[in-house]
Amino acid sequence: MSLRFVWGVVVFLVIVSAIPPFSLHLIDSGGGFPGPVEANPSNYRIIVPKCQCGATYRSLCLTHPHLRGHDVAELQERLLTLGFFEGKVDGIFGISTDSAVREFQKAVNMEPTGLVTDLVWLRMGTGPSRTLPAIADLPPGERRIVVDVNTLVLTFYVGDEIIKRYPIAIGKWHTPTPVGEFVIIDKDYAPGGAFGTRWMGLNVPWGGYGIHGTNKPWSIGSAASAGCIRMLNEDVEELFELAPIKTRVEIIGEEPKGDITRNLRMGDTGHDVQVLQYYLRRGAFDTGPLDGRFGPRVDAAVREMQKLYGFPPTGRVGLNELYLLGLR
Amino acid sequence: MRKKALKVAFMVLVTLLSGIAIFTIVVFNRPELIPPGPYHPRALLSELLGYHVHPWVRIDPTKQYTLKVWSTRWPIFQDGYGYDDLIEEVIEDFQKIYPNVSVEYVLLPLGEIEEAIEKAVDNSTPPNICMAPFDPSLVESGLVVPINMFICDKPRKDIRATPATDFELSSLGFVSLANRIWAWPSWMAVKCWAGNAEVLREAGIDVERVMLYGWTYEDILSMVDALRIRQAGVEEQYRTYGLVLDTTSTNTLDTLMEAAGRGLVLSPDGSLMWQGDTLKSSLSFLQRIRLEKGFPEPAHMMSERMLELFWTGRAAVIGPVGPGFLRHVRERHEKMSGNHLAGGAEAVEPILLPVPHPVGGTSSACVTLNAAVVFTCPGTSGADTAYLAVRLAEALARKEALWLAGELSVVPARYEDRPHTFSLTPVPDGATRRFLAEAVASGRMFRNLSSATKEKERFLREHVISPMMTEFWQGTISPDEFDRRLSAVTSLSGFE
Numbered sequence: 001m002s003l004r005f006v007w008g009v010v011v012f013l014v015i016v017s018a019i020p021p022f023s024l025h026l027i028d029s030g031g032g033f034p035g036p037v038e039a040n041p042s043n044y045r046i047i048v049p050k051c052q053c054g055a056t057y058r059s060l061c062l063t064h065p066h067l068r069g070h071d072v073a074e075l076q077e078r079l080l081t082l083g084f085f086e087g088k089v090d091g092i093f094g095i096s097t098d099s100a101v102r103e104f105q106k107a108v109n110m111e112p113t114g115l116v117t118d119l120v121w122l123r124m125g126t127g128p129s130r131t132l133p134a135i136a137d138l139p140p141g142e143r144r145i146v147v148d149v150n151t152l153v154l155t156f157y158v159g160d161e162i163i164k165r166y167p168i169a170i171g172k173w174h175t176p177t178p179v180g181e182f183v184i185i186d187k188d189y190a191p192g193g194a195f196g197t198r199w200m201g202l203n204v205p206w207g208g209y210g211i212h213g214t215n216k217p218w219s220i221g222s223a224a225s226a227g228c229i230r231m232l233n234e235d236v237e238e239l240f241e242l243a244p245i246k247t248r249v250e251i252i253g254e255e256p257k258g259d260i261t262r263n264l265r266m267g268d269t270g271h272d273v274q275v276l277q278y279y280l281r282r283g284a285f286d287t288g289p290l291d292g293r294f295g296p297r298v299d300a301a302v303r304e305m306q307k308l309y310g311f312p313p314t315g316r317v318g319l320n321e322l323y324l325l326g327l328r
Numbered sequence: 329m330r331k332k333a334l335k336v337a338f339m340v341l342v343t344l345l346s347g348i349a350i351f352t353i354v355v356f357n358r359p360e361l362i363p364p365g366p367y368h369p370r371a372l373l374s375e376l377l378g379y380h381v382h383p384w385v386r387i388d389p390t391k392q393y394t395l396k397v398w399s400t401r402w403p404i405f406q407d408g409y410g411y412d413d414l415i416e417e418v419i420e421d422f423q424k425i426y427p428n429v430s431v432e433y434v435l436l437p438l439g440e441i442e443e444a445i446e447k448a449v450d451n452s453t454p455p456n457i458c459m460a461p462f463d464p465s466l467v468e469s470g471l472v473v474p475i476n477m478f479i480c481d482k483p484r485k486d487i488r489a490t491p492a493t494d495f496e497l498s499s500l501g502f503v504s505l506a507n508r509i510w511a512w513p514s515w516m517a518v519k520c521w522a523g524n525a526e527v528l529r530e531a532g533i534d535v536e537r538v539m540l541y542g543w544t545y546e547d548i549l550s551m552v553d554a555l556r557i558r559q560a561g562v563e564e565q566y567r568t569y570g571l572v573l574d575t576t577s578t579n580t581l582d583t584l585m586e587a588a589g590r591g592l593v594l595s596p597d598g599s600l601m602w603q604g605d606t607l608k609s610s611l612s613f614l615q616r617i618r619l620e621k622g623f624p625e626p627a628h629m630m631s632e633r634m635l636e637l638f639w640t641g642r643a644a645v646i647g648p649v650g651p652g653f654l655r656h657v658r659e660r661h662e663k664m665s666g667n668h669l670a671g672g673a674e675a676v677e678p679i680l681l682p683v684p685h686p687v688g689g690t691s692s693a694c695v696t697l698n699a700a701v702v703f704t705c706p707g708t709s710g711a712d713t714a715y716l717a718v719r720l721a722e723a724l725a726r727k728e729a730l731w732l733a734g735e736l737s738v739v740p741a742r743y744e745d746r747p748h749t750f751s752l753t754p755v756p757d758g759a760t761r762r763f764l765a766e767a768v769a770s771g772r773m774f775r776n777l778s779s780a781t782k783e784k785e786r787f788l789r790e791h792v793i794s795p796m797m798t799e800f801w802q803g804t805i806s807p808d809e810f811d812r813r814l815s816a817v818t819s820l821s822g823f824e
Contacts, residue, residue: 284403284410300437304403307439310650312576312631323635324656326663 060116062098070172071194072097074216074224075116078124079104081218118193121215138163143243145211147229149177149253152221154211154229156242166239169219169230177227178204179253180274181289183246184211197233198240202249205269205292211249212236248289256290260327264317268294276317279325280305374477381704382477383487385715393429395717396455397724398445401435404735411435411731418727422720429716445701446779454703456717459514459724462503462699465779467510473702473714474508478722490722499741502697502773511699512718513741514725515732518680518767519583519694521647525677527568528644531555535679539763542682542691545613548645552622555644570622572643573614574631575801577794583648584610586694587683591774593785593793600818602793603811609686611800611807618803628801641676647683651736654680654760680737680760682767693767694774697741700725739768792817 060067060075072093079085084107085100101120102112108123141159147168148155154166171177188199196213213233214220220232229251231239260272274292280301281287288297302321303313309324322328351369362368371384387393402411412435419431434455436444441460448454449469466472479500480489492500499513525535531554533547552570559567573580585591585602588610593602617623624630624637637643639660657678685691700721704714729740730748737760740746746765776782796813799805805813 284405286403304438308403309652309656310648312574312579313439314576318632320632320635323639323660326659328636328639 060093060101061114062093062095067093070175070226074219075101078216078218082124118215124216124218138242142248144248144250145239145243147177147211147249147251149179149251152223154231154239156239163242164238166231166235167220169214169222169224171225171227172223175226177225177229177251177253178202178207178209178271178274178292179251179256180204180277180291181248181250182291183248183289184243185245187240187245189240196231196236198236200236200240200243203291205273206271211239250289260317260322264294266294266296266299266315273298275327276325279327283325379474379477380711381473381475381702381714381718383489383715385711387426387712387716389428391428391712393426393713393716395429395431395457395713395720397431397433397457397459397720398441398448398455399433399435399459399724399728400438400441402732403438404732406731406734414727414731415724418720418723422723426716426719429720431720449703452706454705456703456705456709456713457721457724458701458703459721459728460698460701462511462513462697462701462773462775463782464505464510464775464777465782466701467505468778471703471706472510473704473718474510475512475702475718476509478718479509494742494744496739496741496743496768498695498769498771499697502695503699505777511701512722512725514698514700515729515738515740516695516697516768516771517651517736517738518764518771519586519648519650519683519696520767521583521645521681521683522638522649522653523645523679523681524638524641524643525679527555527641530558531570531644536759538681539679539759540766543684544687544689545609545684546687548613548684549616549620549622551644552617552620556621566642567624568642568644569624569637570620570644571617572624572630572634572637572646574634574648575628575797576631578789578797579648580614581610581793581797583683583694584613586772586774587685587692588689589692589772591694591772592776593788594776594781594818596777596781598781598784600815603815606686607814608807608811611810613684613686614800615807627803628798638678639676645681647681649680651738654678654737655735679757680763682763693771695768695771697773698728698738700728737764739764788814788818 058071060072068091070091073089073091075093076085076087076089076091076097079097079100080089082104084104085097087094087096087100098114101116102114104124105112105114105120110120110123138158139161141161144157146155146157147153147170149170152168152170154168156163156166182202182204184200185203186199186201188195188201190197191199191212194212194215196215199210199212201208201210207227209227209229211229211231213236214230216224216230217232219225219230224230256271256274256278258271258275260275262272264273264276269292271292273294274290276294277287277290277292277298280298281290283305285301285305286297287301288295299315302317303315305321305324306313306315311320311324319328365371366384366386368384371382374380374382374384397415399411399415404411412433415433415435419433422431423429441458442463445454445458445460445463445466449466449471452469452471454471478489479492481492483491495513496516499516500509503509503511503513523535528535528538528551531551533543533551538547548570555568555570582591585606588606590601590606593600595601618627624633634643634646635656638646682691682693702714702717702721709717726740726742726745729738729742730745732738733740733745776785792814796805796810800807800810
């Protein structure tokens with residue numbers, strides 16, 4: 001009995017030790033606020049939490065139970081466009097999807113494994129051609145990026161001069177690209193997979209969002225990502241060289257929506273802080289960038305509003321302040 | 329010989345008397361007969377009276393002047409037209425008359441200008457013009473320029489001077505000390521409370537009468553009592569409260585003491601004003617309302633729900649409110665009419681109300697005055713620069729008042745600017761306009777006259793009265809104890 005128990009413990013320990021340790025990269029993918037990062041100028045490789053787009057970087061195949069997700073739906077949409085898939089785009093990797101993948105693989109002289117890898121993704125797309133001129137020497141001035149989620153264009157500015165415009169893909173309606181004003185806080189030279197050839201992380205407080213390349217170039221020009229700004233690899237490679245860390249990135253689009261359901265004060269972060277910043281700005285109070293961070297500038301703006309309307313300048317946002325902003 | 333000497337003496341006398349007569353005529357009746365300049369009799373007279381900055385100061389057209397202006401960055405825009413646009417416009421107009429004057433202006437965050445100007449005056453580095461709430465204690469620095477010579481009794485032909493009758497009399501009174509006028513009055517704001525007219529009427533209050541003649545503590549207590557009776561059996565979460573007051577700092581007590589005629593904690597000689605029956609009656613009034621369940625509980629946190637209870641029709645009176653309250657009302661009404669408010673809103677009829685006063689006292693509003701003060705900067709500017717500053721300050725004071733009165737419930741100090749601004753103001757009805765006009769005409773302004781007393785008063789408010797008010801709202805200190813402790817602190821030898 002005791003021998004069997006010892007044997008059981010040994011087997012258990014062997015199994016546990018065989019499980020590869022999860023890296024933060026996987027566990028935190030798409031959530032949480034990026035912590036302090038260490039710069040490594042030799043190859044820009046910095047491990048930071050990534051956006052949900054990383055979740056698309058998984059090999060797809062027929063399994064039981066069937067794989068589900070927006071990456072499967074994206075695959076189905078592409079196969080539908082290419083004429084290999086005739087079923088319903090439901091995001092479920094079923095038998096019809098498997099058949100379509102195999103048909104496609106045969107058509108492009110690949111082994112019909114039914115396994116959708118990076119290579120398969122790349123063979124499925126050509127991507128829109130670049131029609132914009134190459135960049136000459138940059139004039140002096142502040143470099144900044146403006147992303148318009150309505151026109152699906154990323155514009156790179158130096159000062160007020162437009163240097164170049166790039167087509168992009170943005171988040172789907174249920175995983176929208178965050179609107180606001182952020183900065184690039186980290187860069188990754190070769191993230192691979194769904195991130196393409198470059199990654200530039202943004203300081204969005206409520207998730208790991210960034211500007212990156214893609215392995216699905218045909219998706220550029222559509223709302224296809226999990227919230228990140230997706231670019232063609234050749235474009236993101238160019239932008240990567242132009243935009244250093246701390247470059248301002250203004251993402252313009254629909255006004256931040258949502259309710260503020262908690263009292264806010266200095267140090268708070270989140271989408272509700274961004275909503276607050278947006279409404280303060282609409283009331284002519286200067287909050288700085290719409291970055292979802294309740295910092296000293298937001299604090300000063302709240303106090304200014306309280307003073308203007310004759311309320312004690314506490315810097316805290318409670319019910320009175322929501323009424324003043326018209327949010328109640 | 330003697331006859332000849334007498335004749336000469338007579339001639340001298342006649343000449344002298346004629347000279348005096350001509351001088352008198354010129355000075356008091358026809359000053360325009362002599363061209364303006366530093367040797368104009370009136371200029372000499374002004375110098376003699378101690379006014380070194382007067383309308384006859386000569387401006388050198390070849391000299392380059394620079395004026396520094398400090399004001400507040402008002403976070404208000406009218407169709408994209410902001411406060412800095414207003415200042416630019418005034419400067420542009422000024423430079424059409426004085427092209428050799430450049431103006432540098434600094435706009436400080438709202439509410440920070442008073443402290444900034446105090447420090448600048450302490451360091452003898454004030455700007456030439458400061459647009460701020462008028463602080464009489466700055467006068468003792470000797471850096472403030474009196475502007476009496478620029479204000480006249482009736483319109484003048486010889487020089488540009490503004491008739492005193494253009495101004496609300498009280499506003500000139502607020503900026504006058506020792507028979508000198510120390511600033512251009514710009515606009516006045518009334519410290520008041522606000523109410524829901526409908527709820528007040530239901531509780532038996534004659535709203536229009538209160539707005540005109542004021543009300544007493546007893547009137548409020550009757551209103552609270554009437555509300556309590558009307559709401560017998562109503563659950564707590566649906567109750568309407570008589571008062572929802574600001575429990576932070578000393579704000580509520582300030583207004584009550586001002587209405588009782590004791591706006592300052594300390595008198596000019598440093599003795600305690602907030603003591604005895606006046607203080608105890610104000611605090612007892614608040615305590616009685618609490619006992620009558622006129623406040624939402626917990627009372628010490630009621631200010632956090634002030635607007636919620638007001639806009640849901642569950643507060644009869646809120647206070648104190650500043651000049652921005654009616655702006656908030658207007659914005660909310662605009663949103664309501666455009667259906668831009670999530671969840672809709674109940675119709676509330678907001679009105680401004682005077683602060684109640686003790687029984688037996690008289691109603692008197694407390695006002696604050698914003699003014700344009702001109703400073704001389706020792707060693708760097710002369711009378712000519714100060715003259716230009718006075719001229720620019722007058723234009724700024726007037727323009728600011730006109731502009732702000734269109735956005736906030738403030739009253740321009742000049743009569744002729746009122747009809748125009750009242751047409752722009754968010755002031756909703758005639759009664760409120762009348763209330764504001766009456767309040768600024770008969771109201772009082774409480775400011776410390778010396779910087780030493782001001783410092784002591786500030787210390788008392790922040791470190792003694794404010795913590796005691798927190799205890800009071802929490803119900804752990806009685807009015808008697810409050811009075812006793814405050815008197816004890818001020819009687820300490822170290823305090824003096």
